[in-house]
Amino acid sequence: MKKKSDDTNMIKTKMREKAKLFGFSKTNKYDKVLKNKPKIKAIIFDMDNTLLDFFGYKIKATKAALKAMQKAGLKIDSKKGYGKMFSMYYIHGFESRMIFQKFLEDVKGYADPKLIAAAMIAYREAREKALKPYPDVKPTLRKLKKMGIKTIIVSDAFRLKAWLRLTSAGLQDEFDTVITHNDTLDYKASLKPFKLAVKKLKLKPEQILMVGDSQKRDIEPAKRFGFQTCIAMYGKKHAPTINVPRLKSFKDVLKFVR
Ligand SMILES: [Mg+2]
Numbered sequence: 001m002k003k004k005s006d007d008t009n010m011i012k013t014k015m016r017e018k019a020k021l022f023g024f025s026k027t028n029k030y031d032k033v034l035k036n037k038p039k040i041k042a043i044i045f046d047m048d049n050t051l052l053d054f055f056g057y058k059i060k061a062t063k064a065a066l067k068a069m070q071k072a073g074l075k076i077d078s079k080k081g082y083g084k085m086f087s088m089y090y091i092h093g094f095e096s097r098m099i100f101q102k103f104l105e106d107v108k109g110y111a112d113p114k115l116i117a118a119a120m121i122a123y124r125e126a127r128e129k130a131l132k133p134y135p136d137v138k139p140t141l142r143k144l145k146k147m148g149i150k151t152i153i154v155s156d157a158f159r160l161k162a163w164l165r166l167t168s169a170g171l172q173d174e175f176d177t178v179i180t181h182n183d184t185l186d187y188k189a190s191l192k193p194f195k196l197a198v199k200k201l202k203l204k205p206e207q208i209l210m211v212g213d214s215q216k217r218d219i220e221p222a223k224r225f226g227f228q229t230c231i232a233m234y235g236k237k238h239a240p241t242i243n244v245p246r247l248k249s250f251k252d253v254l255k256f257v258r
Pocket of ligand 1: 048
């Protein structure tokens with residue numbers, strides 16, 4: 001039989017672990033905070049760099065598109081071409097549908113359809129291969145489902161682009177709802193997608209945890225809206241400048257549900 005002190009020690013260790021996760025050094029401070037927090041009944045996930053490695057796939061797919069254009073006759077140094085392509089994303093947006101056209105107009109003077117076709121085909125092929133969820137995403141989502149926690153996506157991406165990425169990553173059947181830019185015609189910073197999420201979930205904001213990688217686009221608006229929040233650190237280079245619990249790996253999200 002286990003001694004009572006063993007149980008107490010185990011609870012203390014667990015509390016210490018959680019306290020660390022929340023960025024608190026003192027267990028009692030964490031305990032006080034957790035006691036005041038309502039139980040989480042649903043989790044809203046951002047998609048890009050939270051569920052799947054958006055930048056990782058973008059780099060691979062862009063390199064493949066450039067290589068295909070070179071093979072189809074484009075004369076450009078690989079390093080220069082790659083740099084140019086990425087500067088195009090920053091000018092026209094990472095979701096731009098005209099990125100190869102704009103790139104070719106810039107480097108060749110006109111949008112050569114033969115090169116655009118080569119780029120698009122290579123890009124799509126590379127996307128299929130490169131778009132994978134982060135480790136443990138699927139088993140963790142299934143555990144949450146078993147626990148009765150609703151899981152939804154709120155993404156600023158366009159609807160079809162979001163579904164293409166979700167499907168490529170094999171996550172298309174894992175969520176109760178997917179809310180994209182098209183559903184409110186606004187971004188998370190406006191709070192409109194969050195209002196829609198709460199309406200669909202029929203829960204109070206404080207019963208919902210928002211998980212995202214961007215302090216500005218996910219965490220700050222979610223906090224303003226009244227959600228509980230935690231920031232995904234595994235796909236990030238920079239630490240947040242605000243006090244917010246951090247996820248070192250996706251499965252850490254299980255520590256937030258009781
Ligand atoms: Mg993101």
